[in-house]
Amino acid sequence: MKTIITHVKTTTSKRIFTWIVCSFFLIQGLEAQVILDSQNKVNISLDDGVEITLFGKAKTRNNRFSSEYYYLPTNLHLSKREDGTPEFLFLKYTSENRVDAGGAQGALMHFLMEWGLSSEQKAEAQEKLKEKIKELNKNRGSKYRGVRNPVIVGAADVTVEDGKSFRIISSVLTDEGIAKVVASGNASPIEGNKIAVAAKLDKTAAQLLAATFEENRSITDVSIELSFKYNVLFPAVDGKIVIDWKKIEKTFEKFESRYSHNDRDTKSGSDDRYSYSEVDSIYNAVVESKAVDFQIDKNTTDDETADKIVESFMNVFTEALTDRDTDSRPTPPSEEEKAQNPNARYGSRYIYNRTKAEKRFQRVREVYHLKYRTAVPKYMPLTGNLGSWYDAVKDNPKCIGNINLNDPFFEHRDINLILDIEAENMFGQEVNYVTINIRKKRNQGNDFEDQVTIDRNYLKEKGIRAALTYARGEDKNPETYHYKMQWSLRGGKLFPENPEWIVGDWEGVTLATPITPRLIELEADLDELSSNDIVRVTAAIRYYKFGQEVETNIPLTVSKEQALIPLTIFTDRDTKGYAYRLIYTHKKEGKLALPWETKINDNYIYASVPEEFQDTESELVKEAKKAGKEVINTVKDSVLDKFKDLIKGNDENN
Incomplete structure (x- = not known):
């Protein structure tokens, strides 16, 4: 007689907000993508404190463990120039005149960061992986016994969600009244690729941020969070998942009718924001109504595999009917989130997507069989705080400084052009290069004109930022500069054929491709x-x-x-x-x-x-x-x- 698990709940999975199952079989079969084995997972710690999570490459035809390992994004840090100088700038400025008399006070902050392991860290990780596998093989019946000569091939294939993979968490930088931020649009899915952040701060913002930098605080006001998605392959099992969408809809309606979302609505007023705890309450109600039924044969499936499948299904369920709330205001993690991730600094929040939900509710009932090996998406955050980064550069005059704007040197101005990370990833696929023309009209003398072309070699040698220097001279024209850009597409076509001039911004221009x-x-x-x-x-x-x-x-x-x-x-x-x-x-x-x-x-x-x-x-x-x-x-x-x-x-x- 078969033993059936019905409405399985684990300490981990029951805390995940669940709305849909239709995305359960997500992202299988990307030809160039390496799928990771959910069961072949190894965690190691380097001597410098960097934590590394490794997954073995999945074998799609059997459940045997591979000896090829890939590491998830880790070690978010400042990029460095060829001479070893960290690419970080915090420059406080002032002028001789008071602000109310036309003077200026404030600061500029600009830094480039990247994730990934150095060659030294990779070598250390390789040795620690061998030791870890040797240790795991001491256990009788260990599934790692088939792993011979384990090797770290490189970083895992990860993807990022457009517009929702990179956020700056700061009460200072997110206050548009005192700070203006220019940043790369997304996290980079490629190790070693640079991500740029630039900020212009007024007097108040500069003093607040400097205080958190310079007065031995335990943490600064500025944190960075990158979000990644990767795929793990689960073994096939004898079982199925039955979804009753009508019950889910009724359960949600009951919850919505007795819960008040004070000041939690989005700008449209139609989709509500939920905290992690609120999501947990909704999920419990869905389970109690028996709207989701897991039926897994325990005679052919061990407890651990069954629990992982249920847990992963719940994660996907959450993502399918909600959007991740990318609002930069941080919330503390719940106790459940801390249990799942001891290093969690910020709590998860979700925006219920009513449009998605109504489409799912129309399906009435669905049955999903688990007899195929299934690639399931997982989500992970990678965070960093500027505190430790600043400590490493605070005595470096190339990174930290004070200037007086009345110095004649500052009659020159830099025009900063920053390539959107999304555009960077298209080079070699859809785009050959982009040419940017700059024009600044002078009230006397010749107009300033210059141009720069960014291609793959430029990115490799100089990164995603280009700077053109404009010498003001006797120019008293207060107008800003203008720019126009033209993209060379795969096949040699230029787009647009006749680009128009656009008003630029002295703080910088982000270059985004016309396609996404x-x-x-x-x-x-x-x-x-x-x-x-x-x-x-x-x-x-x-x-x-x-x-x-x-x-x-x-x-x-x-x-x-x-x-x-x-x-x-x-x-x-x-x-x-x-x-x-x-x-x-x-x-x-x-x-x-x-x-x-x-x-x-x-x-x-x-x-x-x-x-x-x-x-x-x-x-x-x-x-x-x-x-x-x-x-x-x-x-x-x-x-x-x-x-x-x-x-x-x-x-x-x-």
């Missing part, structure tokens, strides 16, 4: 496809890229036993969505193409099989079969014209 990555995920129930004689389903995606309509296909093949296929496309930054249609490959009927639809601010496509497909003589099948025969002939036809107002509509019309 969009991760599209196609998911289907493999058993449902097979039972309907469908061997493949393809999502044809139409979208605007550099102003042109292009098409990309995402195929999901039943025989590959991969329930979800992710694919990153690059769409114009000013578009809100794309058009798509599903094309089913039927064993007998051939290709069956459905009509085009739109997706607005939604990157998830679920390919359910229409009920009409069970009757091969239905009108839908006839129309789909006809459209399927014309797929190749209609590739060049415009699809987006009839959806243009929707896809390129103003945000005000959302």
